[in-house]
Amino acid sequence: ISDIGAPFQVKHNVHVGFNADTGKIEGLPTPWMDLLQEANISRTEQLENPDAVMAALKVYNYSLRNKQEKWLANQETIDHETEEIEHQLDDSGRRKPSNDDDMVADITNDLKNRKMFADVNTLPVAGPGGHGSPATAPKQHRPVVDPQRPAVGAGAAGDHNGDQPQIRRKPKPEAPKALTEEEVMTQLRAIVNSGNPKTRYKIVKKLGSGASGTVYTAVDNVTQDKVAIKTMDLAQQPKKELIITEIKVMKDNKHPNLVNYLDSYLVDNDLWVIMEILEGGALTDVVTETVMRESQMAAICKETLKAVAFLHSKGIIHRDIKSDNVLLGMDGSVKVTDFGFCAQISPDEKRQTMVGTPYWMAPEVVSRKQYGNKVDVWSLGIMVIEMVEGEPPYLNETPLKALYLIATHGKPDVKSREKLSPELADFLDRCLETDVEKRASAEELLRHQFLMKAESLSTITPLIRAAKKILNKN
Structure with a gap:
Protein backbone atom coordinates (compact mmCIF):
# COMPACT_ATOMS: atom_id res chain seq x y z
CA ILE A 1 0.00 0.00 0.00
CA SER A 2 1.48 3.31 -1.01
CA ASP A 3 1.92 6.11 1.47
CA ILE A 4 -0.82 8.68 1.65
CA GLY A 5 0.47 11.92 0.17
CA ALA A 6 0.11 15.37 1.65
CA PRO A 7 -3.03 17.27 0.72
CA PHE A 8 -2.74 19.72 -2.15
CA GLN A 9 -4.76 22.66 -3.50
CA VAL A 10 -6.27 23.18 -0.06
CA LYS A 11 -8.76 26.05 0.10
CA HIS A 12 -9.76 27.83 3.29
CA ASN A 13 -13.23 29.22 2.80
CA VAL A 14 -13.74 32.15 5.13
CA HIS A 15 -17.26 32.69 6.37
CA VAL A 16 -18.30 36.33 6.26
CA GLY A 17 -21.13 37.34 8.53
CA PHE A 18 -22.35 39.38 11.45
CA ASN A 19 -21.36 38.25 14.95
CA ALA A 20 -24.11 39.30 17.36
CA ASP A 21 -21.83 38.69 20.36
CA THR A 22 -19.14 41.12 19.22
CA GLY A 23 -21.46 43.47 17.34
CA LYS A 24 -19.19 43.31 14.30
CA ILE A 25 -19.11 41.88 10.81
CA GLU A 26 -16.36 39.26 10.77
CA GLY A 27 -14.46 37.24 8.19
CA LEU A 28 -13.74 40.18 5.89
CA PRO A 29 -10.34 40.76 4.24
CA THR A 30 -8.13 42.95 6.44
CA PRO A 31 -8.34 46.05 4.19
CA TRP A 32 -12.13 45.84 4.28
CA MET A 33 -12.10 45.64 8.08
CA ASP A 34 -9.82 48.68 8.24
CA LEU A 35 -12.12 50.54 5.89
CA LEU A 36 -15.19 49.68 7.96
CA GLN A 37 -13.47 50.99 11.08
CA GLU A 38 -12.46 54.25 9.36
CA ALA A 39 -15.91 54.80 7.84
CA ASN A 40 -17.55 55.64 11.16
CA ILE A 41 -20.21 52.93 10.82
CA SER A 42 -21.01 52.07 14.43
CA ARG A 43 -21.55 48.62 15.91
CA THR A 44 -25.19 49.56 16.41
CA GLU A 45 -25.54 50.33 12.72
CA GLN A 46 -23.81 47.06 11.84
CA LEU A 47 -26.20 45.23 14.18
CA GLU A 48 -29.30 46.91 12.75
CA ASN A 49 -28.39 46.70 9.06
CA PRO A 50 -25.67 44.11 8.42
CA ASP A 51 -26.88 43.45 4.85
CA ALA A 52 -26.68 47.15 3.98
CA VAL A 53 -23.16 47.36 5.43
CA MET A 54 -22.03 44.39 3.33
CA ALA A 55 -23.69 45.76 0.19
CA ALA A 56 -22.01 49.14 0.68
CA LEU A 57 -18.62 47.47 1.24
CA LYS A 58 -18.93 45.40 -1.92
CA VAL A 59 -19.90 48.32 -4.15
CA TYR A 60 -17.25 50.58 -2.64
CA ASN A 61 -14.45 48.03 -2.95
CA TYR A 62 -15.42 47.10 -6.50
CA SER A 63 -15.43 50.77 -7.46
CA LEU A 64 -12.04 51.25 -5.81
CA ARG A 65 -10.49 48.36 -7.72
CA ASN A 66 -11.87 49.50 -11.05
CA LYS A 67 -11.84 53.27 -10.68
CA GLN A 68 -10.01 54.09 -13.90
CA GLU A 69 -12.46 52.34 -16.23
CA LYS A 70 -15.55 53.97 -17.63
CA TRP A 71 -17.58 52.76 -20.57
CA LEU A 72 -21.05 53.30 -21.92
CA ALA A 73 -23.48 51.27 -19.86
CA ASN A 74 -26.58 49.31 -20.77
CA GLN A 75 -28.71 46.80 -18.91
CA GLU A 76 -26.62 43.81 -20.01
CA THR A 77 -23.34 45.27 -18.79
CA ILE A 78 -24.92 46.29 -15.48
CA ASP A 79 -26.23 42.76 -14.90
CA HIS A 80 -22.76 41.34 -15.51
CA GLU A 81 -21.20 43.90 -13.19
CA THR A 82 -23.68 42.98 -10.44
CA GLU A 83 -22.60 39.35 -10.68
CA GLU A 84 -18.94 40.33 -10.25
CA ILE A 85 -19.72 42.55 -7.27
CA GLU A 86 -21.63 39.77 -5.53
CA HIS A 87 -18.80 37.26 -5.96
CA GLN A 88 -15.88 39.36 -4.72
CA LEU A 89 -15.46 37.32 -1.56
CA ASP A 90 -15.75 33.82 -2.98
CA ASP A 91 -14.01 31.63 -5.51
CA SER A 92 -16.71 32.12 -8.14
CA GLY A 93 -15.64 35.70 -8.76
CA ARG A 94 -14.30 36.16 -12.25
CA ARG A 95 -11.60 38.60 -11.24
CA LYS A 96 -8.78 37.95 -8.84
CA PRO A 97 -8.82 40.18 -5.77
CA SER A 98 -6.40 43.07 -5.76
CA ASN A 99 -3.13 42.81 -3.89
CA ASP A 100 -3.81 43.64 -0.23
CA ASP A 101 -1.03 46.24 -0.08
CA ASP A 102 -2.38 47.97 -3.18
CA MET A 103 -5.89 47.90 -1.75
CA VAL A 104 -4.74 49.42 1.55
CA ALA A 105 -2.90 52.17 -0.35
CA ASP A 106 -5.99 52.91 -2.43
CA ILE A 107 -8.23 52.99 0.63
CA THR A 108 -5.83 55.24 2.54
CA ASN A 109 -5.55 57.64 -0.38
CA ASP A 110 -9.31 57.72 -0.82
CA LEU A 111 -9.95 58.43 2.84
CA LYS A 112 -7.52 61.35 2.71
CA ASN A 113 -9.44 62.86 -0.17
CA ARG A 114 -12.96 61.79 0.77
CA LYS A 115 -14.40 65.29 1.04
CA MET A 116 -13.49 66.22 -2.51
CA PHE A 117 -15.85 65.70 -5.41
CA ALA A 118 -14.76 62.83 -7.63
CA ASP A 119 -16.03 60.79 -10.55
CA VAL A 120 -19.20 59.20 -9.20
CA ASN A 121 -20.46 55.74 -10.25
CA THR A 122 -17.30 54.96 -12.13
CA LEU A 123 -17.99 51.29 -11.92
CA PRO A 124 -16.71 49.56 -15.04
CA VAL A 125 -19.19 48.06 -17.41
CA ALA A 126 -17.59 44.90 -18.67
CA GLY A 127 -19.73 42.63 -20.75
CA PRO A 128 -19.81 38.84 -20.72
CA GLY A 129 -16.39 37.28 -20.51
CA GLY A 130 -14.82 40.47 -19.21
CA HIS A 131 -15.35 42.49 -22.38
CA GLY A 132 -17.66 45.46 -22.70
CA SER A 133 -20.85 45.23 -24.66
CA PRO A 134 -21.99 47.59 -27.40
CA ALA A 135 -23.86 50.60 -26.06
CA THR A 136 -27.16 49.67 -27.55
CA ALA A 137 -30.19 48.12 -25.96
CA PRO A 138 -29.49 44.43 -25.34
CA LYS A 139 -31.49 42.03 -27.45
CA GLN A 140 -34.25 40.22 -25.63
CA HIS A 141 -33.98 36.49 -26.31
CA ARG A 142 -37.13 34.43 -25.97
CA PRO A 143 -36.58 31.46 -23.67
CA VAL A 144 -36.24 28.26 -25.64
CA VAL A 145 -36.49 24.64 -24.60
CA ASP A 146 -33.63 22.34 -25.55
CA PRO A 147 -35.33 19.86 -27.90
CA GLN A 148 -32.85 17.18 -26.82
CA ARG A 149 -33.70 17.51 -23.15
CA PRO A 150 -37.08 17.45 -21.41
CA ALA A 151 -37.90 20.43 -19.24
CA VAL A 152 -37.18 19.99 -15.55
CA GLY A 153 -40.16 18.50 -13.77
CA ALA A 154 -41.97 17.67 -17.01
CA GLY A 155 -44.08 14.53 -17.05
CA ALA A 156 -45.29 12.59 -20.05
CA ALA A 157 -46.72 14.47 -22.99
CA GLY A 158 -50.15 15.81 -22.14
CA ASP A 159 -49.62 15.31 -18.41
CA HIS A 160 -50.95 18.42 -16.64
CA ASN A 161 -50.79 16.99 -13.14
CA GLY A 162 -47.05 17.40 -12.47
CA ASP A 163 -46.22 19.17 -9.22
CA GLN A 164 -43.06 20.81 -10.57
CA PRO A 165 -43.19 23.77 -12.97
CA GLN A 166 -41.54 23.35 -16.33
CA ILE A 167 -38.39 25.42 -16.61
CA ARG A 168 -37.28 26.85 -19.93
CA ARG A 169 -33.57 26.90 -20.60
CA LYS A 170 -32.25 30.25 -21.73
CA PRO A 171 -29.28 30.41 -24.08
CA LYS A 172 -26.18 31.96 -22.55
CA PRO A 173 -24.75 34.90 -24.50
CA GLU A 174 -21.47 34.12 -26.17
CA ALA A 175 -18.44 36.11 -25.09
CA PRO A 176 -17.28 38.42 -27.88
CA LYS A 177 -14.08 37.33 -29.56
CA ALA A 178 -11.17 39.62 -28.80
CA LEU A 179 -9.71 41.43 -31.78
CA THR A 180 -6.03 41.29 -32.58
CA ILE A 277 -16.54 72.75 -25.35
CA LEU A 278 -18.71 75.04 -23.23
CA GLU A 279 -17.06 78.07 -21.70
CA GLY A 280 -19.59 78.63 -18.94
CA GLY A 281 -18.12 75.77 -16.95
CA ALA A 282 -19.87 73.19 -14.80
CA LEU A 283 -23.21 73.76 -13.10
CA THR A 284 -21.36 73.00 -9.84
CA ASP A 285 -19.89 76.51 -9.76
CA VAL A 286 -23.35 78.06 -10.07
CA VAL A 287 -25.00 75.88 -7.41
CA THR A 288 -22.21 76.33 -4.87
CA GLU A 289 -21.76 80.08 -5.31
CA THR A 290 -25.18 81.49 -6.22
CA VAL A 291 -28.82 81.10 -5.24
CA MET A 292 -31.06 79.91 -8.06
CA ARG A 293 -34.73 80.66 -8.58
CA GLU A 294 -37.03 77.69 -9.05
CA SER A 295 -37.71 78.83 -12.61
CA GLN A 296 -33.98 78.61 -13.34
CA MET A 297 -33.78 75.17 -11.73
CA ALA A 298 -36.69 74.10 -13.94
CA ALA A 299 -34.83 75.30 -17.04
CA ILE A 300 -31.72 73.29 -16.08
CA CYS A 301 -33.79 70.18 -15.29
CA LYS A 302 -35.69 70.40 -18.56
CA GLU A 303 -32.54 70.52 -20.69
CA THR A 304 -30.81 67.80 -18.66
CA LEU A 305 -33.84 65.53 -18.95
CA LYS A 306 -33.88 65.94 -22.73
CA ALA A 307 -30.34 64.53 -22.84
CA VAL A 308 -31.09 61.73 -20.37
CA ALA A 309 -34.30 60.71 -22.17
CA PHE A 310 -32.38 60.61 -25.46
CA LEU A 311 -29.67 58.37 -23.99
CA HIS A 312 -32.28 56.07 -22.48
CA SER A 313 -34.07 55.81 -25.83
CA LYS A 314 -30.80 54.45 -27.24
CA GLY A 315 -30.39 51.91 -24.45
CA ILE A 316 -27.61 53.93 -22.78
CA ILE A 317 -27.50 54.62 -19.04
CA HIS A 318 -25.38 57.62 -18.04
CA ARG A 319 -24.84 56.62 -14.36
CA ASP A 320 -23.08 59.87 -13.48
CA ILE A 321 -25.67 62.65 -13.52
CA LYS A 322 -24.54 65.43 -11.17
CA SER A 323 -23.80 69.14 -11.36
CA ASP A 324 -20.14 68.46 -12.27
CA ASN A 325 -21.31 66.77 -15.46
CA VAL A 326 -23.80 69.39 -16.59
CA LEU A 327 -21.90 72.04 -18.54
CA LEU A 328 -23.15 75.52 -19.34
CA GLY A 329 -22.58 77.81 -22.28
CA MET A 330 -22.23 81.55 -21.75
CA ASP A 331 -25.60 81.85 -23.49
CA GLY A 332 -27.12 79.59 -20.83
CA SER A 333 -27.15 76.47 -22.99
CA VAL A 334 -27.09 73.20 -21.03
CA LYS A 335 -25.25 70.04 -22.09
CA VAL A 336 -24.60 66.74 -20.31
CA THR A 337 -21.06 65.39 -20.47
CA ASP A 338 -18.77 62.74 -19.00
CA PHE A 339 -20.03 59.43 -20.31
CA GLY A 340 -18.26 56.72 -22.25
CA PHE A 341 -14.52 56.30 -22.69
CA CYS A 342 -13.92 60.05 -23.10
CA ALA A 343 -14.85 60.41 -19.43
CA GLN A 344 -11.70 58.47 -18.58
CA ILE A 345 -9.58 61.37 -19.79
CA SER A 346 -9.94 63.87 -17.00
CA PRO A 347 -8.21 67.26 -16.80
CA ASP A 348 -7.95 66.74 -13.04
CA GLU A 349 -5.84 63.69 -12.30
CA LYS A 350 -6.62 63.72 -8.58
CA ARG A 351 -10.32 63.39 -9.30
CA GLN A 352 -9.63 60.64 -11.80
CA THR A 353 -7.53 58.51 -9.45
CA MET A 354 -9.99 58.62 -6.58
CA VAL A 355 -12.85 56.23 -6.11
CA GLY A 356 -16.15 57.65 -7.24
CA THR A 357 -18.06 59.60 -4.64
CA PRO A 358 -21.43 57.95 -4.07
CA TYR A 359 -23.56 60.94 -3.07
CA TRP A 360 -25.71 60.87 -6.22
CA MET A 361 -26.17 57.08 -6.25
CA ALA A 362 -29.64 55.54 -6.12
CA PRO A 363 -30.32 52.95 -3.38
CA GLU A 364 -30.56 50.17 -5.97
CA VAL A 365 -26.96 50.83 -7.06
CA VAL A 366 -25.93 49.64 -3.60
CA SER A 367 -28.48 46.83 -3.26
CA ARG A 368 -28.11 45.83 -6.96
CA LYS A 369 -31.87 45.18 -7.11
CA GLN A 370 -33.94 46.50 -10.04
CA TYR A 371 -30.92 48.45 -11.27
CA GLY A 372 -31.79 50.09 -14.59
CA ASN A 373 -31.90 53.46 -16.32
CA LYS A 374 -33.96 55.07 -13.56
CA VAL A 375 -30.74 55.46 -11.56
CA ASP A 376 -30.23 58.56 -13.72
CA VAL A 377 -33.59 59.95 -12.58
CA TRP A 378 -32.61 59.50 -8.92
CA SER A 379 -29.30 61.26 -9.57
CA LEU A 380 -31.18 64.14 -11.21
CA GLY A 381 -33.22 64.45 -8.01
CA ILE A 382 -30.01 64.69 -5.98
CA MET A 383 -28.79 67.34 -8.43
CA VAL A 384 -31.99 69.30 -7.72
CA ILE A 385 -31.09 69.18 -4.01
CA GLU A 386 -27.69 70.59 -5.03
CA MET A 387 -29.45 73.49 -6.73
CA VAL A 388 -31.67 74.07 -3.68
CA GLU A 389 -29.09 73.64 -0.91
CA GLY A 390 -25.71 74.06 -2.62
CA GLU A 391 -24.51 70.50 -2.06
CA PRO A 392 -25.77 66.90 -2.18
CA PRO A 393 -26.83 65.00 0.97
CA TYR A 394 -24.16 63.27 3.08
CA LEU A 395 -21.31 65.24 1.50
CA ASN A 396 -19.42 65.43 4.79
CA GLU A 397 -19.60 61.66 5.32
CA THR A 398 -16.97 59.19 4.13
CA PRO A 399 -17.93 57.57 0.80
CA LEU A 400 -18.57 54.21 2.49
CA LYS A 401 -20.75 55.77 5.19
CA ALA A 402 -22.65 57.67 2.50
CA LEU A 403 -23.29 54.40 0.65
CA TYR A 404 -24.58 52.87 3.87
CA LEU A 405 -26.89 55.84 4.54
CA ILE A 406 -28.23 55.77 0.98
CA ALA A 407 -28.96 52.05 1.31
CA THR A 408 -30.70 52.37 4.69
CA HIS A 409 -32.36 55.82 4.64
CA GLY A 410 -33.74 55.81 1.12
CA LYS A 411 -35.04 59.26 0.21
CA PRO A 412 -32.80 61.94 1.77
CA ASP A 413 -34.21 64.81 3.77
CA VAL A 414 -34.42 68.25 2.18
CA LYS A 415 -33.56 70.82 4.83
CA SER A 416 -35.68 73.59 3.35
CA ARG A 417 -38.51 71.48 1.98
CA GLU A 418 -41.18 73.78 3.46
CA LYS A 419 -39.88 76.58 1.22
CA LEU A 420 -40.34 74.59 -1.98
CA SER A 421 -43.32 75.13 -4.25
CA PRO A 422 -45.77 72.20 -4.48
CA GLU A 423 -44.60 71.61 -8.06
CA LEU A 424 -40.91 71.35 -7.14
CA ALA A 425 -41.65 69.22 -4.07
CA ASP A 426 -43.64 66.79 -6.22
CA PHE A 427 -40.93 66.74 -8.90
CA LEU A 428 -38.37 65.80 -6.23
CA ASP A 429 -40.66 63.09 -4.87
CA ARG A 430 -41.06 61.60 -8.36
CA CYS A 431 -37.26 61.54 -8.82
CA LEU A 432 -36.41 60.25 -5.35
CA GLU A 433 -38.97 57.46 -5.15
CA THR A 434 -37.20 54.46 -3.60
CA ASP A 435 -39.59 52.03 -5.31
CA VAL A 436 -38.05 51.83 -8.78
CA GLU A 437 -41.35 50.77 -10.35
CA LYS A 438 -43.06 53.90 -9.04
CA ARG A 439 -40.18 56.27 -9.84
CA ALA A 440 -40.88 58.40 -12.90
CA SER A 441 -38.98 57.85 -16.13
CA ALA A 442 -37.07 60.67 -17.81
CA GLU A 443 -39.72 60.81 -20.53
CA GLU A 444 -42.51 61.14 -17.95
CA LEU A 445 -40.69 63.90 -16.08
CA LEU A 446 -40.41 65.96 -19.26
CA ARG A 447 -44.19 66.38 -18.97
CA HIS A 448 -44.11 67.34 -15.27
CA GLN A 449 -45.79 70.56 -14.23
CA PHE A 450 -42.63 71.87 -12.55
CA LEU A 451 -40.91 72.20 -15.92
CA MET A 452 -43.67 74.54 -17.07
CA LYS A 453 -42.02 77.11 -14.80
CA ALA A 454 -38.80 77.10 -16.83
CA GLU A 455 -37.41 80.55 -17.63
CA SER A 456 -35.35 81.44 -20.66
CA LEU A 457 -31.89 79.87 -20.51
CA SER A 458 -30.40 83.35 -20.93
CA THR A 459 -31.34 84.06 -17.29
CA ILE A 460 -28.62 81.57 -16.27
CA THR A 461 -25.87 83.75 -17.78
CA PRO A 462 -25.72 86.29 -14.90
CA LEU A 463 -25.30 83.40 -12.45
CA ILE A 464 -22.44 81.97 -14.52
CA ARG A 465 -20.69 85.36 -14.59
CA ALA A 466 -21.18 85.85 -10.84
CA ALA A 467 -19.76 82.40 -10.05
CA LYS A 468 -16.77 82.96 -12.33
CA LYS A 469 -16.03 86.27 -10.61
CA ILE A 470 -16.21 84.74 -7.14
CA LEU A 471 -13.99 81.82 -8.16
CA ASN A 472 -11.59 83.98 -10.21
CA LYS A 473 -12.29 81.91 -13.32
CA ASN A 474 -12.71 84.81 -15.74
Missing part, protein backbone atom coordinates in the same frame (compact mmCIF):
# COMPACT_ATOMS: atom_id res chain seq x y z
CA GLU A 181 -3.97 44.49 -32.38
CA GLU A 182 -3.85 44.66 -36.17
CA GLU A 183 -7.63 44.20 -36.47
CA VAL A 184 -8.24 46.96 -33.93
CA MET A 185 -6.04 49.44 -35.77
CA THR A 186 -7.60 48.52 -39.13
CA GLN A 187 -11.09 49.15 -37.78
CA LEU A 188 -10.03 52.40 -36.12
CA ARG A 189 -8.50 53.70 -39.35
CA ALA A 190 -11.77 52.94 -41.11
CA ILE A 191 -13.87 55.12 -38.78
CA VAL A 192 -11.57 58.04 -37.91
CA ASN A 193 -10.82 61.06 -40.06
CA SER A 194 -7.80 60.39 -42.27
CA GLY A 195 -6.74 64.04 -42.24
CA ASN A 196 -4.11 65.76 -40.11
CA PRO A 197 -5.57 67.34 -36.95
CA LYS A 198 -2.39 69.37 -36.41
CA THR A 199 -3.24 71.50 -39.43
CA ARG A 200 -6.99 71.65 -38.70
CA TYR A 201 -6.72 72.66 -35.03
CA LYS A 202 -4.55 75.11 -33.15
CA ILE A 203 -3.79 74.03 -29.57
CA VAL A 204 -4.46 76.90 -27.17
CA LYS A 205 -3.98 75.48 -23.70
CA LYS A 206 -3.32 72.22 -21.90
CA LEU A 207 -6.07 71.70 -19.34
CA GLY A 208 -4.48 68.71 -17.66
CA SER A 209 -3.62 65.06 -17.97
CA GLY A 210 -4.49 61.79 -16.31
CA ALA A 211 -3.74 58.11 -16.56
CA SER A 212 -5.67 57.79 -19.82
CA GLY A 213 -4.52 60.85 -21.72
CA THR A 214 -4.32 64.63 -21.99
CA VAL A 215 -6.97 67.32 -22.50
CA TYR A 216 -6.42 70.54 -24.45
CA THR A 217 -8.49 73.49 -25.57
CA ALA A 218 -8.04 74.35 -29.22
CA VAL A 219 -9.45 76.43 -32.06
CA ASP A 220 -10.81 74.94 -35.27
CA ASN A 221 -8.94 76.81 -38.02
CA VAL A 222 -11.85 76.25 -40.42
CA THR A 223 -14.83 77.31 -38.29
CA GLN A 224 -12.95 79.34 -35.63
CA ASP A 225 -14.95 77.45 -32.98
CA LYS A 226 -13.33 76.50 -29.71
CA VAL A 227 -13.13 72.76 -29.09
CA ALA A 228 -11.73 70.28 -26.60
CA ILE A 229 -9.14 67.79 -27.80
CA LYS A 230 -8.58 64.62 -25.82
CA THR A 231 -5.52 62.60 -26.77
CA MET A 232 -5.20 58.97 -25.76
CA ASP A 233 -2.17 56.67 -26.00
CA LEU A 234 -3.67 53.51 -27.47
CA ALA A 235 -0.77 51.42 -26.18
CA GLN A 236 -2.08 52.11 -22.66
CA GLN A 237 -5.66 51.04 -23.46
CA PRO A 238 -6.46 47.39 -22.65
CA LYS A 239 -9.96 47.48 -24.20
CA LYS A 240 -9.48 49.03 -27.61
CA GLU A 241 -12.49 47.17 -29.01
CA LEU A 242 -14.75 49.23 -26.76
CA ILE A 243 -13.25 52.46 -28.08
CA ILE A 244 -14.24 51.41 -31.60
CA THR A 245 -17.78 50.65 -30.45
CA GLU A 246 -18.15 53.92 -28.60
CA ILE A 247 -16.82 56.10 -31.41
CA LYS A 248 -19.47 54.54 -33.66
CA VAL A 249 -22.16 55.15 -31.03
CA MET A 250 -21.14 58.79 -30.47
CA LYS A 251 -20.99 59.49 -34.21
CA ASP A 252 -24.51 58.16 -34.66
CA ASN A 253 -26.12 59.62 -31.52
CA LYS A 254 -25.73 63.38 -31.35
CA HIS A 255 -28.13 65.60 -29.44
CA PRO A 256 -28.36 69.36 -28.70
CA ASN A 257 -28.14 68.68 -24.95
CA LEU A 258 -25.08 66.43 -25.06
CA VAL A 259 -21.46 67.55 -25.25
CA ASN A 260 -21.11 66.02 -28.67
CA TYR A 261 -18.33 64.13 -30.36
CA LEU A 262 -17.11 66.11 -33.38
CA ASP A 263 -14.32 64.07 -34.95
CA SER A 264 -11.43 61.71 -34.28
CA TYR A 265 -7.98 61.10 -35.74
CA LEU A 266 -5.09 58.68 -35.43
CA VAL A 267 -1.76 60.41 -34.90
CA ASP A 268 0.93 57.73 -34.80
CA ASN A 269 -0.31 55.53 -31.93
CA ASP A 270 -2.40 58.27 -30.31
CA LEU A 271 -6.14 58.67 -30.73
CA TRP A 272 -7.29 62.29 -30.89
CA VAL A 273 -10.96 62.86 -30.03
CA ILE A 274 -12.45 66.28 -30.81
CA MET A 275 -15.37 67.30 -28.59
CA GLU A 276 -17.56 70.35 -28.10
